[in-house]
Amino acid sequence: xxxxxxxxxxxxxxxxxxxxxxLDIQSSLNDCKSGQFVSVLCPNKTLRRPFSICDFDKExxxxxxxxxxxxxxxxxxxxxxxxxxxxxxxxxxNCFEFFKDKNALLVGAGIGIAPMLFLKKEMxxxxxxxxxxxxxxxxxxxxEGSDETIVGGSVLDNIEKIIKEKNIDVIYSCGPIIxxxxxxxxxxxxxxxxxxxxxxxMACSIGVCRGCIIKLVRDNKIDNFxxxxxxxVFKGEEVLWD
Amino acid sequence: xxxEKLKTVLKNERxxxxxxxxxxIIGASGTYGYNSEFEDFIDLNCFGAISTKGITIEKRLxxxxxxxxxxxxxxxxxxxxxNVGINAFIKEKLPVLRQKNIDFLLNIAGSTIDDxxxxxxIAQENDIKALEVNVxxxxxxxxxxxxxxxxxxxxxxxxxxxRNYDGFLIVKLSPNTSDIKALATxxxxxxxxxxxxxxxxxxxxxxxxxxxxxxxxxxxxxxLSGTCIKPVAxxxxxxxxxxxxxxxxxxxGISKLDDLFEFILAGADAFQIGTANFIYPSICSNLAFxxxxxxxxxxxxxxxxxxxxxxxx
Ligand SMILES: Cc1cc2nc3c(=O)[nH]c(=O)nc-3n(C[C@H](O)[C@H](O)[C@H](O)COP(=O)(O)OP(=O)(O)OC[C@H]3O[C@@H](n4cnc5c(N)ncnc54)[C@H](O)[C@@H]3O)c2cc1C
Ligand SMILES: Cc1cc2nc3c(=O)[nH]c(=O)nc-3n(C[C@H](O)[C@H](O)[C@H](O)COP(=O)(O)O)c2cc1C
Ligand code: FES
Numbered sequence: 001x002x003x004x005x006x007x008x009x010x011x012x013x014x015x016x017x018x019x020x021x022x023l024d025i026q027s028s029l030n031d032c033k034s035g036q037f038v039s040v041l042c043p044n045k046t047l048r049r050p051f052s053i054c055d056f057d058k059e060x061x062x063x064x065x066x067x068x069x070x071x072x073x074x075x076x077x078x079x080x081x082x083x084x085x086x087x088x089x090x091x092x093x094n095c096f097e098f099f100k101d102k103n104a105l106l107v108g109a110g111i112g113i114a115p116m117l118f119l120k121k122e123m124x125x126x127x128x129x130x131x132x133x134x135x136x137x138x139x140x141x142x143x144e145g146s147d148e149t150i151v152g153g154s155v156l157d158n159i160e161k162i163i164k165e166k167n168i169d170v171i172y173s174c175g176p177i178i179x180x181x182x183x184x185x186x187x188x189x190x191x192x193x194x195x196x197x198x199x200x201x202m203a204c205s206i207g208v209c210r211g212c213i214i215k216l217v218r219d220n221k222i223d224n225f226x227x228x229x230x231x232x233v234f235k236g237e238e239v240l241w242d
Numbered sequence: 243x244x245x246e247k248l249k250t251v252l253k254n255e256r257x258x259x260x261x262x263x264x265x266x267i268i269g270a271s272g273t274y275g276y277n278s279e280f281e282d283f284i285d286l287n288c289f290g291a292i293s294t295k296g297i298t299i300e301k302r303l304x305x306x307x308x309x310x311x312x313x314x315x316x317x318x319x320x321x322x323x324x325n326v327g328i329n330a331f332i333k334e335k336l337p338v339l340r341q342k343n344i345d346f347l348l349n350i351a352g353s354t355i356d357d358x359x360x361x362x363x364i365a366q367e368n369d370i371k372a373l374e375v376n377v378x379x380x381x382x383x384x385x386x387x388x389x390x391x392x393x394x395x396x397x398x399x400x401x402x403x404x405r406n407y408d409g410f411l412i413v414k415l416s417p418n419t420s421d422i423k424a425l426a427t428x429x430x431x432x433x434x435x436x437x438x439x440x441x442x443x444x445x446x447x448x449x450x451x452x453x454x455x456x457x458x459x460x461x462x463x464x465x466l467s468g469t470c471i472k473p474v475a476x477x478x479x480x481x482x483x484x485x486x487x488x489x490x491x492x493x494x495g496i497s498k499l500d501d502l503f504e505f506i507l508a509g510a511d512a513f514q515i516g517t518a519n520f521i522y523p524s525i526c527s528n529l530a531f532x533x534x535x536x537x538x539x540x541x542x543x544x545x546x547x548x549x550x551x552x553x554x555x
Contacts, residue, residue, distance in 0.1 A: 002282045005523060041521065046468055047312050048521060089523065203310045203317060204520045206282075208275040208295075210324045211310035224303050224324060 001031055003092055003206065010084045011062055018140040019069040020111065021078045022054075025086055026062050033095035034118040035197055035233045038065065039205040041087035042073040048089070049073045050202050050228070052115035052174065063090070066143065068111040092205055093232050096195055098128060102169035105162065107183060108134040108146065109155050109175025115197050116174055117145045131166050133159075135175075156182055163190060171195070177241075184236025194236035200227040215240040245288060245534050247544050250512055252410070252489040254435035261372050261410040261436070263290035263345065263512060265530040266502075266545055270493050270516035271296055271349035271374065271414075272321065276335040278342050280523060288527035291345040293438075293514060294331070296376050298350070299357050301327035308462050311447035316468030316495075317517060318447045323351055328364055336368065347374040347412060355389070355399055362406040371409050375400075375434075378416025378441040390416040390441075393428040400432025412491065415439040417471075417478050423485035430486040437482055438491035438514065440475045442467045468517040469495040476508045483509025497525070499532045506552045 008027030016022050032053050039048040055064035067077050080086065096119050104123060108116035113134045123130040134146040135155025142149060150157070156179065162168070163186075171187050173180055174197035187194030200212035207229030216225050216238040225231065248265035264287065271293040274280060280292075304324030311318040326335065328350075339346050348370050350361040358375065365373050377390035377399060389399045400413055413429040415422065417440040426437055442465025449460040475494025482490055492510035496502065497518040505513060518525050542548040 005283060045312065046315060046317055046517070046521070047310075201308065201310050201312075203319070203517075204273070204523075206279065206523065208279045209273060209310070209319070209520060210295075210304060210321050211319065213304070213309065213324070 001091060003089055004029075005087070005089050008063070008086050008088060010080050010082050010086055013078075013080055013082060015078075016066070016144075017142060020141075020143060021067045021069075023065050023067060023077070023080070023086075024062050025065070025088070026060065027088075028061065029063060029090050030061060031058070032056050032063070032091035034122050035095035035115055036091040036093050037115075037232060038063065038088045038090040039092055039202070040065075040077065042076050044076050045073045047203055048205060049077070050092070050199075050205060052118075052197065052232075053091070054114040054117050055121065056118065066111060066114045089205060093228060094230065096122075096172055096197075096233055098123065098126060099170055100126070100128065102128070103167050104128060104130040105159075105166065105168040105171045106130055106132040107155055107159070107171065107173040107175070107179070108132065109173070109179040110136060110141070111143075112173070112175030112179070112197070113143050113146065114174070116172065119172055120145070131162070131168075133162065155179065156186070159183070159186060160190070163192065168192060171236075173197070173236075180236065181239075181241045184239065184241075188237055195233050196236045196239065197232045198227050198234060198239075199232065202228050204228070245530055247537050247542070248530060248534055250290065250545050252436055252491070252511055254410075254488050256487070257433075257435065259410055259435045264288075265290040265533070266512035267526050267530050267533075268293055268347070268491065268512060268514045269519060269526050270514035271347075271376065272319075273516040273519045274526075276326070276331065277338040277344060277346070280519070280526070281342075283523035284527040286342060286344055289530050290512065291347055291372075293347040293349045293374050294335070295325050296323050296349045296351040297325050297328050297331050297361070298323060298352060299328055299360055301325065301330065308460070309464075311449075311462035311464070313445070313447055313466070313468075314470065316466055316470035318445045318462055318464045318466050319442070320462060320464030328361060332364065332368055336370075345371075347372045349374045349376055349414070351376040355402055358399060359402050359406055362403045365409065366407050372412060373403070373407055373409055374412040374414055374438055375403060376414050376441065378414055378418070391419050391425070393421075393424040396425055397428040397432045400429050400434050404433035410435050412436040412438050414441055415478070415482070416441050417474055417494075418444050422478050422481045426482040426485040430488050434488065436489045436491060437486065438493065439482060440471070440478050440494045441465065443471055443474060467494070469497055471495045472501065472504075476504060479505060479510055480508040497522075499529065499536065502529065502533060503552055506549050511549070
């Protein structure tokens, strides 16, 4: 599907914990998939800001994103009101791959839960067995919607046990790079495919500026891949982590 | 498409070599990809041309580490000339440009004079209409910056490329100099048909956070672009205009219609849009439409007349 520049309207803006806002945006965008993201114009900043798609209501054409406060861009977005216009490019990037008969483990660390919630919904619609585990630093940071929520400890602490108990065949994850790296290593050890949604500072968000590059080992060769166009979803085993 | 009024001819009066553009608006090198990357956002018929990502002889992977650092009204990049290399360009990217009928400038960069000569020969062999020579990229450790900042070596470089290439030769100048007039003169005397300017300015981005009794520091050194460099670009274009007769393709912070008028007064004959494409991906065609509307509404017959009016009135 082609990416386009949309002007949407904020249908709902809601503070869902101490520093995360949920935005429902209505526009003419009529399709998108989990793993994809949108790139939002922040008039007070030079660059657009990328956010994972957390939900999409096809019937009403409402897109949901979760915004965690970081700096000036997210502060601006959190100050928007219902009815305000919002300029975004969508849908961007590749998407998660589905496997009909595989048991899926979804791991969301912190705000990384956003694309996992959309992935879970898409899997449920396709009757794919899935289990979403998410981890947060503290109670006031929790975002609802998981099958299991860990507060305080690491989301990876019991992961091997869960993988065995639930007969997991494939893993999907989004979160800080260190979590994605460790999870990929665990998956490799257990010989399970692991898909990770990566983040990089972006300028163009459509693959031309080469600002958001990561290195992958593919066909025994190291090469550059853009997180915005080739990703953000990659196979963990291919990522050159350091 | 109704943009006939915007037709622009860049002409070197001395050699009579010229480049015809559908509109005076060009997507700047490094911000527009290799061919049709922006086609989801614009009608490819509604802007002048694209300047390709800078192409080197060999494929390059570019710099490791952070490549983009945002600043007020601009950004610092240190991509490091990541590109597919000339062979892959000719084999994979050029056919798409030709098939989709996209006018383009082939932007080239090298580490040695020999590299530039080879690239010029390949451009000649492949019948490439216009070459934009990047002698001013600040992001690679060795190489092009040296040619770009010394009038003698720049003259030599331009002459050698000219000998191997018959098409429309544009040399892109660096603003990181105290004497842009000398560089412009060297390029004109070396046989270039046109000058484009400016490339990015050298910049250093620093970010310091104080976390847990410690300063966390991040520094990114690279090329500064975006609206914050516009006054420098206007100055440089104006200086170049005073030094040479060949046409100038101006760039540096262009993001709206008024900017085009300002650059015309400074001496521009055409424009490139860089960083603004990242924020408004339709800007190259939108600006063409806005310019066209302005000219229609105010009875300017063509782009030449508009230029004349801005400069002489
Ligand atoms: C593919 C992708 C999906 C993302 N999904 C979400 C999400 O669903 N929810 C969420 O809250 N955040 C998400 N982020 C992160 C979010 O984009 C940044 O937190 C936001 O850009 C910060 O902007 P700021 O101006 O508030 O902060 P700043 O103070 O400008 O930056 C804080 C940090 O945010 C990151 N950042 C800044 N500018 C950019 C940029 N142009 N592109 C990418 N990262 C940047 C950098 O790591 C920076 O150090 C995602 C990032 C990417 C790349
Ligand atoms: C990410 C990025 C990559 C660039 N790559 C090139 C390049 O390969 N060759 C080149 O001649 N200029 C390159 N430039 C410079 C631009 O073409 C242009 O000269 C400069 O950005 C000023 O214009 P602007 O302010 O409109 O961006 C690059 C600029 C940016 C931001
Ligand atoms: S942000 Fe430009 S290539 Fe990804």
